[in-house]
Amino acid sequence: MTRPAPGPSRNLPQYGALAAVLLANWLLFPDFFSIRLQDGRLFGSLIDVLNRGAPVALLAIGMTMVIATRGVDLSVGAVMAISGAVAATLTQAGWGLAPVLAASLGAGLLCGLWNGLLVAVLRIQPIIATLILMVAGRGIAQLVTEGQIVTFTSPGLAFIGSGSFLTVPMPVVITAVLLGVTALLVRMTALGLMIEAVGVNQLSSAGAGVNTPVVLVAVYVWCGLCAAVAGLVVAADIRGADANNAGLWLELDAILAVVVGGTSLLGGRFGLLRSVVGALILQAMNTGILLSGFKPEFNLIVKAGVLMVVLLLQSPTLTLFLPRPASPRPIRPPAKPESPSPSAGA
Amino acid sequence: MTDPTPTASPPLLAVRGLSKAFLGVQALDGVDFTVRHGEIHALLGENGAGKSTLIKTLTGVYQRDAGTVTLEGRAIAPRGVEEAQRLHIGTVYQEVNLLPNLSVAENLFLGRQPMRFGLVDRGAMRRRARAVLIPYGLSLDVTAPLGRFSVATQQIVAIARAVDMSAKVLILDEPTASLDAQEVAVLFKVMRTLRSRGIGIVFVTHFLDQVYALCDRITVLRNGLLVGERRTAELPRLDLVAMMLGRELEAAAHRIAPPGNDGEEDARPPLVRFRGYGKARSVEPFDLDIRPGEVVGLAGLLGSGRTETARLVFGMDRADRGEAAVDGQAVRLRGPRDAIRLGFGFCPEDRKKEGIVGALSVRENIILALQARQGWLRPIPRRRQEEIADRFIRLLDIRTPHAEQPIQLLSGGNQQKALLARWLATEPRLLILDEPTRGIDVGAHAEIIRLIERLCADGMALLVVSSELEEIVAYSRRVVVLRDRRHVAELRGGEVAVDRIVAAIASEPVPVEPRP
Numbered sequence: 001m002t003r004p005a006p007g008p009s010r011n012l013p014q015y016g017a018l019a020a021v022l023l024a025n026w027l028l029f030p031d032f033f034s035i036r037l038q039d040g041r042l043f044g045s046l047i048d049v050l051n052r053g054a055p056v057a058l059l060a061i062g063m064t065m066v067i068a069t070r071g072v073d074l075s076v077g078a079v080m081a082i083s084g085a086v087a088a089t090l091t092q093a094g095w096g097l098a099p100v101l102a103a104s105l106g107a108g109l110l111c112g113l114w115n116g117l118l119v120a121v122l123r124i125q126p127i128i129a130t131l132i133l134m135v136a137g138r139g140i141a142q143l144v145t146e147g148q149i150v151t152f153t154s155p156g157l158a159f160i161g162s163g164s165f166l167t168v169p170m171p172v173v174i175t176a177v178l179l180g181v182t183a184l185l186v187r188m189t190a191l192g193l194m195i196e197a198v199g200v201n202q203l204s205s206a207g208a209g210v211n212t213p214v215v216l217v218a219v220y221v222w223c224g225l226c227a228a229v230a231g232l233v234v235a236a237d238i239r240g241a242d243a244n245n246a247g248l249w250l251e252l253d254a255i256l257a258v259v260v261g262g263t264s265l266l267g268g269r270f271g272l273l274r275s276v277v278g279a280l281i282l283q284a285m286n287t288g289i290l291l292s293g294f295k296p297e298f299n300l301i302v303k304a305g306v307l308m309v310v311l312l313l314q315s316p317t318l319t320l321f322l323p324r325p326a327s328p329r330p331i332r333p334p335a336k337p338e339s340p341s342p343s344a345g346a
Numbered sequence: 347m348t349d350p351t352p353t354a355s356p357p358l359l360a361v362r363g364l365s366k367a368f369l370g371v372q373a374l375d376g377v378d379f380t381v382r383h384g385e386i387h388a389l390l391g392e393n394g395a396g397k398s399t400l401i402k403t404l405t406g407v408y409q410r411d412a413g414t415v416t417l418e419g420r421a422i423a424p425r426g427v428e429e430a431q432r433l434h435i436g437t438v439y440q441e442v443n444l445l446p447n448l449s450v451a452e453n454l455f456l457g458r459q460p461m462r463f464g465l466v467d468r469g470a471m472r473r474r475a476r477a478v479l480i481p482y483g484l485s486l487d488v489t490a491p492l493g494r495f496s497v498a499t500q501q502i503v504a505i506a507r508a509v510d511m512s513a514k515v516l517i518l519d520e521p522t523a524s525l526d527a528q529e530v531a532v533l534f535k536v537m538r539t540l541r542s543r544g545i546g547i548v549f550v551t552h553f554l555d556q557v558y559a560l561c562d563r564i565t566v567l568r569n570g571l572l573v574g575e576r577r578t579a580e581l582p583r584l585d586l587v588a589m590m591l592g593r594e595l596e597a598a599a600h601r602i603a604p605p606g607n608d609g610e611e612d613a614r615p616p617l618v619r620f621r622g623y624g625k626a627r628s629v630e631p632f633d634l635d636i637r638p639g640e641v642v643g644l645a646g647l648l649g650s651g652r653t654e655t656a657r658l659v660f661g662m663d664r665a666d667r668g669e670a671a672v673d674g675q676a677v678r679l680r681g682p683r684d685a686i687r688l689g690f691g692f693c694p695e696d697r698k699k700e701g702i703v704g705a706l707s708v709r710e711n712i713i714l715a716l717q718a719r720q721g722w723l724r725p726i727p728r729r730r731q732e733e734i735a736d737r738f739i740r741l742l743d744i745r746t747p748h749a750e751q752p753i754q755l756l757s758g759g760n761q762q763k764a765l766l767a768r769w770l771a772t773e774p775r776l777l778i779l780d781e782p783t784r785g786i787d788v789g790a791h792a793e794i795i796r797l798i799e800r801l802c803a804d805g806m807a808l809l810v811v812s813s814e815l816e817e818i819v820a821y822s823r824r825v826v827v828l829r830d831r832r833h834v835a836e837l838r839g840g841e842v843a844v845d846r847i848v849a850a851i852a853s854e855p856v857p858v859e860p861r862p
Contacts, residue, residue, distance in 0.1 A: 190717045190725040193710060200705045207662065207700050208768065209686040209718035268705045 013313035014261055014277045021281055021306065022046075025288040032291075041164040045287060047172075053283030054171035055080070055230040055247070059254035060261070060275040061175075061182050062226030065219040067258050069199045070267030071119060071126035073220065076227035076254055078137025079111045080247030083228035084235030085144040088152050097156035105228045111137065112224020116217030134251065141243035151240035161236030171233045175276070178229060182222070183272050192270075195219060199267025257282055260310050281310070356419035358383045358546040359404075359435075359515050364413035366399055373399040375570045376413070381515055381546040386537060388557045388578070389550045391567035392590055392648050392813065397550055400567070401517055405430040405437050417514070436508025440520040444504055446493025451475035453492045454507050478510050479503070482536050498529035502536055509540065516540065517548040522556060523649070524627055534560055552649025553830045554583065554852075568592050583852035590647065591815070591848065614638075615674065617807050618776060620659070623668030629654040631668055632833040634826065636776060641798065641808045643822030645815060645847045651831035652811045653695055656780045659809060660692040661685040686719055688776075691769030695780040695811070697758065701765050704754035708746050709735035711753045712767045719772060738767035743793065759790025766797065777801065780811045795821060815844045827851060 025045070026032045035044035059076045066073045087104040095103075111133055118129035152158075163170045186192035194215050197205040206212045230250075235241045261278035263270040285306055289299045361379040365372070374396045381387050391397050402408045404415065406424030415422055417433060424430035427437065444453045451471050452459075460470040475488040482502050492500055501521050508516055518537075522530050537547055537560065549561060557564060557578065564581060566573040566589040573589045616635035624631035629651040636642050644652040657663045661679035670677050672688050679685050682692065694700040703711055712735045717726055726734075735749040742763040746756055753764055762782060769777055782798070783791045798821050802808050812818050818825055825842050827835040827850040835850035837843075 188725065190720075190722040193706075193714070193717060193725075194722055197703045197706060197710070197714060201699075201703045203700045204703050205714070205718075207682050207692065207694060208703075208715040209683050210714070211683060211718070 013310055014274050014281070016313070017260070017306065017310045018277055018281050018284065021284040021288065025284060025291070028288065028292050037167060040167060041169065042167050045291065047169065049280060049284045049287050050172045050175075051169045052287065053280045054175045055234050056250060056253045056257055056282060057175045057276045057279035058178060058226050058230035058233065059250060060257040060279045061179055061272055062219075062223030063251075063254045064258050064261070064263055064270050064272055064275040065182075065186065065195055066126070066223045067199075067255070067263055067265060068195050068267055068270035069216055069219050070202075070265075071216070071219070072130065072255060072265070073115060073223045073227075074127065074130040074251050075111065075115060075133035075137055076223065076230070077247035077249060077251040078134050078141070079108050079224055079227035080231030080234060080250065081141035081241070081243050082111060082137055082144065083108050083231030084241040084246045085141040085150065085243050087157060087232055087235050088150040088241035089144050091152040091154045091157050092150055097154070100157060101232070104232055105225060108224040108226075108228020108231070109221055110224070111227070112221035113217065115224065116220030119220060120213040120216035138243060141241070141246070145241055145243045147243075149240055149242045153239065157232075157236050158239050159236070161233055161238070171237070174229060174233060178226065179272060179276055182226075186272075191215070191218070196268050196270065199270075253279070253282060256307065260307060262314055281306070356416065357381065358418060360414075360416045361400075361404070362414045362416075364400065364403060364415070365411045366403055366408055367411055372570050374403070374410075377567065377570070377572045378575075379565055379572070380575065381548060382563075383546060384541050384544045385562040386541055386547045386549055386560050388561040388564045389548055389567070390557065390564060390586070390590060391573075394569060395567040395590075396570040397567055398519070399570075401437070401519060401548070401550065404435060404515075404517065431508070431511055431513070434512055434514040435517065436505075436511060436513030436515070437517040437519065438501060438504040438508060438521060440523045444492055444500065444507070446500075447491055449489045450479075450486065450492050450495070450503055451488040453503060454478055454488075454510065456507075458511070478506050481539065482506055483532070496529065498525050498533060501525075501533065505536060505540075509545065513545065515546045515548065517550075519550045520552070520649075521549075522551060522553060526627060530556070552647060554586065554647070555830050557586075558583070566590055583854065584849060587647070587848050587852040617672065618659070619671045619674075621669045621671075623658060623665050623670060625654070625658060625663055625665050625667070628663060628831070629658065629828075630832040632826075634659075634833075636807045636809060638775070638807050639802050639805045640824065641802045641810060641822045643818035643825040643842075644809065644811045644828065645818050645825050646828035646851060648813065650828040650851075651833075652828055653780055654831070655826075655828070655833075656692070656778050656809060656811050657694075659685075659776075660690055660778050662692065662694075683718075686715065686772065689772075689774050690776045690778065691715065691772060691774035692778040693762070693765045693769065693780060693782060695784065697761055697765065697784075702753050702761050705752055707750045708739065708744065708753050708756070708764055709749040711764050712738055712749075712771055715768045716771045734771050735767075738764075738770065742767055742797065757790075759794070762794065763790070763797075766794075770801075774806065776807045776809065778809045778811075781813065782810065783812065783814065783817065815847055818847070819844050829853075 022032070029045065032045045035042055035047060063073060063076065083104040086107045087100050090100045090103055115130050115133060118124045118132070119126050160170050160174070165173045186195065194205070194210050197210055198212050198215050202212055231247060234246055257278035258275045259265065259278070260281055261271060261274035263275060282303065285303050286299060289296070289302055357380050359381040361377065364374055364377045364379070366374040377396065377400060379400065389397055389400070399408065403410050406426045406429055409425070417435070422433050424433050424435065430437070445456070448456070454475045455471050459466045460474065461467060462470065472488055479485070479488070484499065484502060486495065486499070492503060505516065521533060525533065541547060551557060561578050563575060564578055564586065565575045566586070568590065614637050617638050618636045620632065620634040622631040622633065632655065644655055646652050654663065658665050661681050661684050664680060670679055677684070677688060685692070698704070703714065709731055713726055713731045716734070720726065732749060738744065739746060739749060744760050744763045744767065746760060753761055756764065779798070782794055795817060798808060798810065810818065810822065819842055822842055823839070825837045825847060826833050827837065827847055829851055834853065837846055837850070
């Protein structure tokens with residue numbers, strides 16, 4: 001990380017909410033935290049939350065950076081359908097695993113490139129620009145599958161959805177790896193700073209020499225890639241591609257996860273891990289309500305209630321009452337007497 | 347000054363003792379303003395004079411705190427633009443406030459379409475639209491969308507709409523700001539025709555030549571106060587500029603100063619050289635050389651092309667003519683990134699909108715330009731960022747509790763110093779400062795001026811735009827004076843003095859020979 005550790009209160013609402021939801025689940029099912037090993041793979045409700053939450057968490061990783069630039073990507077659900085359709089169709093046609101993965105991820109990159117060019121070069125408002133692919137994407141996916149639900153039996157591809165690595169389900173592993181790679185990419189380079197600068201004030205950033213079109217295209221391309229990975233995971237899990245329903249409405253869950261994670265739709269500061277936590281909060285609630293035997297209809301209302309609480313905890317008006325993080329380091333005195341010239345020795 | 351020949355009939359529009367305050371800031375303080383039948387009346391003033399507040403109070407956008415407004419002797423108090431229009435006060439803004447996707451005819455009759463059997467009578471609307479536009483010399487396809495025509499035509503349509511809605515007072519707010527010379531001539535013809543029909547026109551502009559070409563009377567505001575009303579024919583340019591800038595002029599202003607004695611400096615090769623550099627509708631082609639260690643001031647009234655020149659030099663706006671060279675090598679400035687690569691830096695006039703990245707920390711704001719120049723793949727290590735930030739915070743005495751404070755929480759002066767630090771960190775060869783002391787308290791003001799002097803002593807070239815003439819004179823070795831988007835004079839050495847600058851701003855325009 002190239003920035004100061006955020007103060008404890010900054011991540012508190014997200015972790016607190018996740019803990020509260022998990023606690024509620026535990027109160028309803030004392031077995032909630034029990035994990036057992038079976039056939040070399042972990043099972044249990046908690047693992048289920050991580051596993052089922054993976055697709056939205058994957059989307060949220062890409063969405064976080066798009067939202068940090070003050071944009072939004074409505075097309076990620078449709079991109080999931082495209083990547084799933086490509087993977088399933090090519091697998092059925094007898095392609096090997098590597099070219100299938102390459103083609104499927106490539107399709108996601110192309111989708112992201114399209115969105116990025118619309119936003120950065122043609123300067124179309126992100127919500128409209130990505131709406132185009134949100135609508136057209138499902139059509140493209142249907143064209144790929146020729147209107148059928150394409151199923152496959154390739155164990156290689158299926159492994160991505162239902163296999164496990166060192167007892168951990170593959171979707172969880174993939175999410176963790178993508179989270180790590182993304183965090184390294186933005187925080188070990190200056191990309192994170194530039195994304196935040198563009199999101200806060202695009203004009204000022206351009207005036208300071210930030211290559212704003214390239215930054216914008218990059219975040220949409222990465223978001224497309226994340227969506228393609230999510231689409232692969234879902235298709236591999238059900239061993240088939242349903243162009244109509246794969247990833248349907250998941251763009252909204254992804255936006256919700258990012259917002260619950262505390263990244264503002266007004267752009268600027270972002271937290272990748274917090275967005276993933278946001279996605280897990282949503283999934284923990286889903287799982288909890290399913291387990292509780294409540295009617296699924298309750299799900300939406302309970303979800304809305306919990307979101308209200310998390311968002312209230314983040315509201316600037318309320319945070320005034322929370323303890324502030326300790327002040328960062330003071331300005332260091334000069335090590336040696338400074339030359340009077342401000343431009344010397346920089 | 348009141349009307350020298352008081353008559354029985356009241357003036358067309360009489361504003362008396364108008365006051366308006368915003369959050370304790372007195373934008374207008376007891377202002378009188380009179381418009382007579384059949385006159386074109388220029389309303390002039392620099393930034394913060396209160397022109398737009400006066401107009402918005404007249405058109406009902408703002409409600410006045412005190413004072414009276416009478417139209418032909420009848421007290422009026424419009425509470426909105428539409429009500430003002432019903433009360434015969436029409437307004438046309440620089441950015442035409444019509445609907446570009448509707449047809450010309452629809453725009454002319456929006457909200458008052460001719461009806462027939464409860465439906466819009468399109469045939470009648472088209473016929474009446476053509477008839478309305480004839481006196482303006484416009485014959486165009488009234489069914490075409492308005493947005494397809496030039497800004498000048500759109501403005502005339504907006505004027506025609508206002509006049510057709512029985513405007514007796516027509517307020518034109520900087521109508522010529524984005525027109526070329528030919529379009530201005532057409533607009534002036536329309537304005538003269540309307541004047542002969544008895545309409546009172548309030549003309550807001552920054553172009554002094556246009557004021558003298560067209561207006562009968564001039565009212566000058568400054569800092570919310572009325573400076574005075576004069577007949578144009580009786581007001582020499584120099585006096586007008588003095589009224590606007592608010593300074594008493596000594597006789598020296600009219601004296602011709604001896605030529606400058608800085609011939610030896612011209613021998614050094616310039617760092618940057620612009621020849622015939624300009625942009626249509628922004629600033630006329632100009633020549634400009636800046637040498638290392640030199641401070642060049644850009645002086646002129648608001649809207650004279652100072653900021654536009656600075657933005658062209660930095661590539662914020664792209665020039666459409668002329669050549670630029672750095673160290674004798676021809677260069678192209680297609681954007682800030684090109685300029686930064688050549689070692690330029692630019693602190694813009696609108697700090698908040700184009701300068702600071704508000705929610706990011708002082709540290710991040712300071713290293714942003716340096717980091718952007720290095721590219722995203724070569725991040726500046728956190729430790730080094732902190733060193734750079736801390737060094738400039740101490741050096742420029744930026745008042746912030748720590749380098750991680752969001753820059754938007756700092757005062758204006760400290761934000762400005764942080765922006766200076768952003769560029770100093772890149773060790774620029776040419777730093778462009780647009781109004782570096784605007785909105786900054788007195789203490790920080792003096793510090794920034796000292797800093798400017800220190801920087802050029804270090805060999806950095808500076809191009810400074812400022813409306814504070816004393817300030818420009820204090821640090822500039824050369825001053826380029828602009829008027830009406832044209833570089834009209836260049837003062838050097840001993841010539842650099844406030845009165846000389848004022849005289850140059852006020853000088854009569856000489857016929858310009860056409861450029862090749």
